Amino acid sequence: MQLLKDKIKTEGIVLSNNVLKVDSFLNHQMDPVLMMEMGKEFARRFQDKKITKVLTIESSGIAPGLMAALELNVPLVFARKQKSLTLTDNLFVEKVHSFTKQVTNDVTVSRKFLTAEDHVLVIDDFLANGEAAFGLARICEQAGATVAGVGIVIEKSFQPGRSKLVEAGYRVESLARIASLDNGQAQFVE
Amino acid sequence: MQLLKDKIKTEGIVLSNNVLKVDSFLNHQMDPVLMMEMGKEFARRFQDKKITKVLTIESSGIAPGLMAALELNVPLVFARKQKSLTLTDNLFVEKVHSFTKQVTNDVTVSRKFLTAEDHVLVIDDFLANGEAAFGLARICEQAGATVAGVGIVIEKSFQPGRSKLVEAGYRVESLARIASLDNGQAQFVE
Known part of the structure; x- marks a missing residue:
């Protein structure tokens, strides 16, 4: 997505x-x-997937998730x-490790809000090792819901998250794919 | 705001x-x-205030804050x-106590994103004792920014937050004002 890549180039x-660091426009x-x-753009890329719900994780996923949900006309x-x-009554719980922050969190969703009928679009701001996206996907699977795809704002393509998700059978759509951050410069995947 | 009150009546x-509890549509x-x-609605109520920035607090303030910022055409x-x-280098920091969770948190904003030229609309999902709103207002004041007003989704009018904010000189606009939750029923301020 050109608008996002331009923003990364000028403000990242x-x-x-x-x-x-993209704290001036994203997180x-x-x-x-x-x-x-x-x-x-997320809605356009997943328009054929009969999405019934968008699922994200606090805090930085909320804004892109909300806008995708608005366009798809489904709840977030x-x-x-x-x-x-x-x-943990009435909650789906998964452990998610953050390599950046070196902590493992319990990630939770109320059992009321995901069902076996749902086709879920998982959204997150960054994809690096895929920990958060897999955690959200496992929560969907606990609910018997279908993971219709994973939408990412910024993918660090030089880290293993994308390939692990694709290998596991998930469709991944990232709005910006970064090939390298070497020499102080963001280079995008062509 | 009637749409919100209806939602509170049917789903709260x-x-x-x-x-x-409003976890089915708000938090x-x-x-x-x-x-x-x-x-x-927030944008309409503060349209005369020359807002330059919307300030909120993670996580439940992000969605209403983002939509207000979108309408006002300013950053969140x-x-x-x-x-x-x-x-705490380069951060504005204030302590905020949560009576609900019985914890005191450090609430932080990067010094890059608030300046003395800013006219700030503070947004939050709930107003009870006013702790979060005051914390955000103090951060604005640390930056020398003007607090143009406080926008709240649901105000518990039987708790002291609103009167404390009004006494301190802030304009408070709440989309739903709850007079009482007695007998298992939300009653709104007329």
Whole structure:
């Protein structure tokens, strides 16, 4: 998606050869018009999939997830992250490890909001190792729901998340695919 | 806002005389069309305020904040909540106590994203004691920014948050004002 790539080029800050900071338009300050355009693009790419629900994870997935849900005219559900849970009644729970933050969280969704009839579009802001996307997909599977696809804002294509998801049979659509962050520059997959 | 009140009447669950559960359309599952209408309503109520930025707090403020920002055509900034911070360089930090969760969090915003020129609309999903709204307002004041107003989705008018904010000089606009949750029923302020 050209608008997003342009934004990454002009406002993204490459902190190291695997960290890209996009807090001016994606995960701290947000550009609502860009979010809306991304929502439209996700809806376009998954328009044949009979999506009934969008599922994402707090916090940075909420904005792109909401815009995709608006365009698809379905509800958004966002999973919550917690350190460790004592009460898990009526919840789907999966452990998700964050390599960036070096923590493992319990990720939860109320059993009320996913059913075996759902065709779910999983949305997240970043794809690196695929931990969050797999966690959300496993929650869908616990519910007996169909994972209709995985939509990602920024994919770090030099990390293994995408290939692991594709190998597991998921359709992955990323709005920007980054081939490398070497030499302080984001290079996109052609 | 009638659409929101209807939704509270039909889908809200009164758990006690001060707890209203709205996780089917506001803070776990979300209705994107309702969010869009709420964003339009916030924009209408603050249209004379020359807003330059919307400020909210993760996670449940992000969706209404984003829709308000979209309508006002300004960026959204969402504050992050953390248990306790070691690195606070380049951050505005305020302590915010949650009576519901009985925890005090450090709430942070990058210094890059609020300036003395900003006219800020503070948005949150619930107003009870006003802790979060005051925390966000203090962050604006640290930045030298003007708090143009406080927009709330659901105000529990029987708790002191609104009067404290109004006494402190803030304009408060709530889309639904709940007078009482007694007898398992949400009664609205006339």
